[in-house]
Amino acid sequence: MKKLYAALMTAFDESGNIDEQGTREMVRYNIDVNQIDGLYVGGSTGENFMLGTAEKKRVFEIAIDEAKGSNIDLIAQVGSPNLHEAKELAKYVTDLGYETISAVTPFYYNFNFEEIKHYYDEIVKDVDTKLVVYSIPALTGVSLSLDNFAKLFENEKIIGVKYTNADFYLLERLRDRFPDKLILSGFDEMLLPALALDVDGAIGSTFNINAQKAKAEISAFEAGDIDKARKLQHESNDLITDLLNNGIYATLKLVLQELGVNAGYTREPMAKATPEVKAGAKKIYEKYFK
Template sequence: MSQALKGSIPPVITPFSDNEIDLASYKKLIEFHIEEGSHGILVNGTSAEPSTLTVKERNQLVDVAIVTANKSVPIVAATGSQSLLETKALTDHAVAAGADALLIVTPYYIKPPQRGIIEYYIEVTKDVDIPWMIYHIPGRAAVSITIETIKELKERSPNFAGMKHAVNDLGFVSRCLATFPDFKIFVGLEELSFPELAIGAVGLMNAVG
């Protein structure tokens, strides 16, 4: 499935009605994106406001997306959270439900060192048998990933496949792809779509879809 991860994979918003998730409208959004040619669906990305949702609500969105897509396009489930146990619970559910890949944001706010980031990802993904990617958004998470961290994660986790890169740093992208030619980088900032695609990014996970 890692080979299928490319192209436009938009982070779908979370529709609400009367303070409850509108799952019927969410299903229609998934269908719309598939019909209009999206190459995959990102569930619980930043545009979905997952930090304001409960674990149950996030899991519901994953379930609806998987059933609605019915294997027509890859479903990427974003499972990162401030809590390690919550991240593991969200990850385990997404894998069991049939997600095709995972996107896991770096631990945010607490600013862990690179060693802590590495061990965090290894712990979360140690039993994961599908591709997983880092969501690299230092402007919000207050922590950056280094090339050395990517190298160690690739060595220790065979399913570590790539990164959503949401920071204006083309130099990092160039160095990363020069060091790891098979590493999948998705653009996370609209204004960098064409520049990053030109130097080797495999697709877009931009909020504009």
């Protein structure tokens, strides 16, 4: 069966410091209740790009420690436009016991492809972990072409891509050209079309609260019941639309709190949840989870 990964959130306290206990609770909830296949640690959903190096390390430690004894897959996102930091984190998580790392395309400076390829080759050079490219053009502004992927994949340690992109033509071309690479779909609202193009699994923020439905959709798809899979995607997309309209990360945390998980707050500069956002989250909880 195709794998479902939740993009782990980081809990913060009211002053914006990492709430370790709350973060542990989210790992537990994913393992015990969601019965998730894996966690993507240190991604967008983890508010990773607002963390310092020591904080990133702490989150990696917490996740692997709390997941000890379960047999879920853990992927550590170590990418950063600070290549020294990315390399340091790659080594750090490898020593902690992560088997797979991931790195976002380097962003902000409009790096050319040679620079991007060098970045990936450097990150994997001194570690024996394998890497999944994290491609999310809407947030990074970096789009990779089919030929770009081919060049990155020449490095055998680069085993696949977390594909958070609505370009399904490129996705089909990638699947066709690289049958042995791992392709993990990143847009939860497009899980069904991604399954149709034979991705190996999906990683997403909304699976922190919606894993059951997503797994049922994958099962229906695999059983050939496309009508049922489409109906489940439709139900999930009603939820995802409401989450996006209410502010996705803050709302996911508020819904988790309603579910009994101390998910904490988001970190500034992300806005604190206003009374309206809190009321909206409560409505979402009541509509979909009660």
